[in-house]
Amino acid sequence: MVLILDTLMCVFSGRQVFHLKKRPEMVNFISVLMMLILTLGHMVPLVLNTRYEQNGPISSNELLKVNEVTARIMTLVAFVLQSRLLQLTWIAKKNQWIHEIRTLFICLPMYIIGGLAMLLVNRNNTNNTIASQPFESQSQSQRSVWIDLRSYAGLTVDGFLFPQLTLHIFQNSKGNALSCSFYIGTTFVRLLPHVYDLYMGQKYMSHQFDRLYIYANPRAQLYSPSWDIVIVCGGLVFAVIVFLQQCFGGRFMLPKRFQEHVEYEMVPVTSDE
Template identity: 30%
Template sequence: MILFYEALEFAGDGMYAEGLAESVSRMAMEGIMLVASMALSCVFTALQLRHVRKHPEALPAMSVTVLVVLAVGYMIPLVLNLKDTYSRDSRREYFVKLTGGEMLELNALMLRASTVLALVLQLRLLQLALSSWRPADQAGSKREAPSPSPSDADADRSTLWVCLPLYVLGAVVVWIVHTSDGHRGLSAPPGQGLVDDLAAYAGLVLDGFLLPQVIRNSLSGSRVRALSPWFYAGVAAIRTAPHAYNAFRMWSYVPSLRPSLAYAGPRDDLFGAGWDMAVPCGAALLAALLFLQQRLGGAFLCGSKRRRAGEYEMVSTPSS
């Protein structure tokens, strides 16, 4: 008896020496880019703090919603990294990196330190913005900043009531899409959990961090330069840079079994061919609108000029 078996083809997904070296170098480069982005966030926030010290009238005109969104955006990576640190696989990976003597752990340490610093600076900016709403004679201190007008307070509350339902509606949509049949994650990798999907959606909210300020300026008609150009343009560039890198990565790098996702990862934002074009265009549009609002007035799109509180209009009286 002669047994005959058909030829079987076997293909392995292992990484060769060249592919492994390329993957390690790419991970190191992405780690450096991540640390540089967070360090630039600290610089731009510090420049905004300098801006409000030189221009005290900018404090009441800043949108508190913008500052809260940015502060929460700095806290999310810290919470997710703390969760990953105490998992079993992460402890094993940490031990391998530590004993291997690689630079990846140093990049992770620098990233956490810069993230904490950015969060502290952002909370300081938020504290200054909230303290500007207190009466001038409170706490017995002399304040150079003018007292906020009732229209400013109404515009800030109205901005919150406009943005909050939008954010909640987006989170509900993410939950519905996640629980639908055949869902493979909002950012393409299969098996992504609901927490990761919500974290990616939070990255999308951060991409549009200028939306509350644009809405507030439109409601109040303010032309005060509340945000420094370094701040809103710099942070917008930081938020759009991962999408440009993701498009370059998809075009130039060969997909591997374990791709490097240290920078522009699926838990940081929504990525894909459509998102990589829509997010930079949306961020540039919001930055351009804010630039025009701070020079032409918040209601320049409506073609009308709102009168600020305390201003009067000359009316003609009929002659007898």
């Protein structure tokens, strides 16, 4: 299943590259921050080099190893394609960074606040664990923080469309900057592990499916069935909003007076004296 998802990511990223070759004028309406998040989302699993556990027959372990190597190759291909998309988007901005900077000013504080909230929740949970288990080691507490940080990073990638819909609002852009197969397909790949988690139940999640979350551990304290529902609903809402923005304009959901961006020019006034 992991191999299938990695292969789909290669297909979706490749479709977006060809889409931009056909419509290069739309590159300027793509968020650099979104492409950066997706690129890091492919890079981190390669750097972390997650290994499978040998707890079965040798033949089964060899098959798992082959699948893992193949999945890593597909992840590397997806990373290269995503890096190409990031490069195209970066070059297209040139001197038109004002909207991207505004998008960063909106998204970055929200990411920071979310990270701080996650650390606060982790600290409270760790203190409760230490109170109930006094012999809890400091290394295990640090490991819990690291797992939650990875999980929050995965949560950020799950909401990869947030910078894009924010940029659409600032630019009030209209048109297919993103191909439907790219943002809908990527949303499907990111949300499928959470749907699977809800269907099977967290207690039945096997270690071999951890990589479905890329680097978001389903057993981390950040994740729960309620969170899975919120993430799935949020991802679908983001995809629907981006679809409507590309059809009707970036500010279609705002009142009419905010949908048109009017710029006033300073005109010199001459006095009759």
